[in-house]
Amino acid sequence: MHPPNFDGRSDPKAVEDWIQDIEEIFRALECTDQQKLWFIAFKLTGEAKRWWNSEKAIREAEGTRMIKVPQFKIITLCTYPIPNEEKKAQKFEEGLNHKIYERVIVQQIHNFSELVHQAMLVEQNLKKGAELQE
The missing domain is CATH 1.10.238 (Recoverin; domain 1)
Structure with a gap:
């Protein structure tokens, strides 16, 4: 190893x-x-x-x-x-956590920076929701 x-x-x-x-x-x-x-x-x-x-x-x-x-x-x-923004965004989407992915994919974002920003917002909202349920 x-x-x-x-x-x-x-x-x-x-x-x-x-x-x-x-x-x-x-x-x-x-x-x-x-x-x-x-x-x-x-x-x-x-x-x-x-x-x-x-x-x-x-x-x-x-x-x-x-x-x-x-x-x-x-x-x-x-x-x-990665050759262009759309392919870079697609590669990023492929690496997302499933719960984040399913909330971001519906937005059809093709700009990498915007996609990263949206994914971070979704992640924060999921964490807040989990904390409220505890």
């Missing part, structure tokens, strides 16, 4: 393979979310490590929560050049 490091410069297929390798390790070891983040950060090098350090610094300065593993996966897959 020794996945390669991730430098952030691989092609999209290599990124997907790396994420699948990491997820297999997480399942086998039954890692907590915090352990997953530590392991991912440990396996990042070069451009990816710089991005991670920048992301951490921004979130700490803003007082926002640290990125979670599903967000890391989506962001990582979406940072690679």
Whole structure:
């Protein structure tokens, strides 16, 4: 169980393979979310490590929560050049949680930034709804 490091410069297929390798390790070891983040950060090098350090610094300065593993996966897959906005948005949709996906897909959003924004709003609303039910 020794996945390669991730430098952030691989092609999209290599990124997907790396994420699948990491997820297999997480399942086998039954890692907590915090352990997953530590392991991912440990396996990042070069451009990816710089991005991670920048992301951490921004979130700490803003007082926002640290990125979670599903967000890391989506962001990582979406940072690679995809020919146009519609294809990039489609790739993002494919990586969404099912509950978020079914609420966002009906909106037929083809702009990547707008789609990310809507997905985040849906996620926040789902969390608020779950908290109210508790």
